[in-house]
Amino acid sequence: MRDAICGALAGLVGGLVFGQVMAVIGYLPTVAAIVRTDSPVVGFAVHLLIAAIIGSVFGVLVARQRELLFWGLAYGVLWWFLGPLTLLPLLLGRPVSWDAATAQALIPSLLGHLAYGAVTAAVLAVLSRKERRLRPGLLLRAAAAGLFTGAVLGLGSNGLSAEAVLGLGWNGLIVGALVGASYAVVFGDPREGAGPALIRGAAFGFVWWVLAAVTLSPLLDGRGLQWTSAAVRTAVAALPAHVLLGAGTALLTSLLGVLSRAVFSDDVRHTLEGRLAGGRVISIWHGVIAGLAGGAIFTGVMVAVGFLPVVASLVGSESAVAGLVIHLLISQAVGVTYAVLFRRRSFDPASGIGWGVSYGFVWWVLGNLTLLPVLLGAEPRWSAAALALSFPSLIGHLAYGAVLGLVYQRLEERVAPWHLTRSEATAARAAARHEQTLSAAPALWSLITCVALLIPILVS
Template identity: 30%
Template sequence: MRFSLSRTIITGVVVGGIGGALLARIPSSSLSPLLGALLGALYGLLFGWLIARHITSAGSGLIWGLSSAFLLWLAIPTGLLPLLRGAGRMGMLNEARAHVPELVAYLLFLGFPLGFVSGLLKMKADAWDRMSSFTFLRAVTIGGLAGLIGGWAFSAWFAQNNAFVLIAGIINSDSSAVGILVHYLIAAIIGASFGLLFQKDIHGTGSSICWGLAYGLFWWFLGPLTLLPLLLHQPIDWSYLHGSALFGSLIGHAIYGMLLGWIYAWGNRLWIGLFIESDPIQRQAEGPGIVTLRSLAWGALASVLGGLLFSGITVATGVFPQMASLLRGSSPLASFAAYLIIGVLIGMSYGLFFHHESPDAGSSMAWGMLYGLAWWFLGPLTLMPILFGHPVTWTIQAADQLLPSLPAHLIYGTVTGLVFFWLENHHAQRLLLSHRVAGHEQRPRRSSGAPAPALWLVVLGLGVVLPVMLG
């Protein structure tokens, strides 16, 4: 059965119309339900016509939907409407904060259902009826286990904030032990759903970490902001003040998502190696040990320039003393050297996770930027305080102090990704001179038509905008 564009457009119009009507019902909206439904139907028509053809699975559909809804929010409530009302420059911070409820509504009422339903239609047309129970078992088993590990990392914040009692209220209990069980059950269910949604899109460890980060950010909107108050019979509050109060949960969901993607990628690779790729004829052009060592060396080399730029930017913006204070008693020179060493180690991990991910220089810069953003969540906000005996700083105040280091992390990742791509591509061009390995070297690379651009947009957009807007 072929994928029908007309059916996709009709579905987009119906789902978008329903979502637009729901969006018009939020208190901060100035739209009538009829006008909201008409605008939502128009958005659904454009989504089905322009975007749905690029969707490959339910997971990629979800990410395409979220990214397009985020762009729509940037263009209309925070951009075009204030300009038409004469409210000042487009995209001002106060204007964006005033429209945080619309951001949540755009993501949950328009982007999520449109992308998800379009992805289901695509899977049904292409391969849903050919998916075996073995594939389903792999997604649920590995995803559920990865979700449990991610939930374990998130549990430290829950314990610090006495959130287990709050979670227990879902089943009308005030027991912390019951809350722990509910927390891990939810973490496993989200992990299993990640495997089901993104199994077709997982190509490597690096991209899987980024898929997990996007999924974790999505669940912050869907979970603590929306479903949790509904389950606790409390009013839903999508204001930026309430979002700021839940900023620690946002960081926790980001860390959970990254761990979920990382563990899932390794478990998925192990499962495939044990149960699927058993044909001894399919041999690698180079041994896995050589590939791993080369990726580590290239990542370290690529990170040197990025680390120098990172340190220079943090010094110029005045944030370096704050970050260096975590290295208690160290001199500025020792702190500078320590950050260069840390940058090299992160670059090595980039080389290990992202080899064969980038078909061109632009995509390598985007992957590097996402990895830099991930390390802003993971590094100064999480690991460094823990390593030096401080509590986890998942607070909006800590994020405000470290916000000037965010551009440095993004630039570090961009430069590291670009240099790594140059080294990898240069080596691949030499291998292509051999006809024996030419086909093998071209096969693993991700196609430029993959849903990666939507992933880059939603992670970078939400990952950068939310800390700025909620601070």
């Protein structure tokens, strides 16, 4: 009951924020139509009632979770699908339209649901007393990581300034520092490993894209709230940069934390534990095999869209055979990086697929949209039109990641650390899987997948 009450209060606050947005975009009369009226006041009251009800459900569902931000965002996206796309038309006696045009028209509602989920999660965290102790050293380290990543993005974009890359005219480099500082404030130092930190940062980059490029930038320019589909399509050009900014900031912050503990800490128990677990070399081979398996699946997509000659152009060739060889070599190299970053982080097939799909999305942004055109002497393909044309590659990267994560998890599960028996390793894996379900990992996988699937709607 306490969780439901706290969730209802949090949902009410989130509904107040969302309600202001609905008033601006003129959506309240549509909500009021549920009770057969078109009064904005009645619509606002109905909206708050719905917000409190689904907030109470959220409070019950996430009562045991340690982190709530990404759960709130994923919950907001879920209710965007269930609410305006599904239940609202049925309640109004209209047919359900699950098509791109309808979804694109409801982009303002999507952004409002994201705001609702974020605010509800934040208020619920306060009500639940989910406190996090902020350390100045972590704040400085994360801010420096964000600033450095923002500078690299600016310098690596063929002469573009960081302001242009990050989509904010009032000094893009500051955005990097703000992303890093806010990352430290919101998440602290979870010590979850470099791979999960990378995915967390990518999702956090998406949050910052909504906050900075979609919301704050037009407000600071005096244009008001620009949550229209056309404005969002224009802002999509800054989405890849924000995803890379968040991912790079989180990864660098995690690595700096590891380096700091290795240099300044005399507690060697965690280091020894990692060494005793062993298996680093065999883990690399697992990454090679898993990457090759994922690459074989990805090959079907590349053949279907005729992309192998483009890959072959990396070595000055136009041969599809050469492109296939290079593609498989790259697939294995990415598999090795997955093994390095996600070693001992997937404890069942679901978590393996979750991390793998998320990693595939990051590599779509980093590889297909950024590194590949840069290596071919062009600019990063970050425009809305380029993202639309790259959607088949996105599907291939997601499929590649799913196979990569699943195969790697199954191979890793077969090798127990030498100092543990098979039963002890199984018990340890079960305990780790339970701990992972209490973290934000499942919400991260869900949110990244939703972002990937929303790309055609955002750029249509």
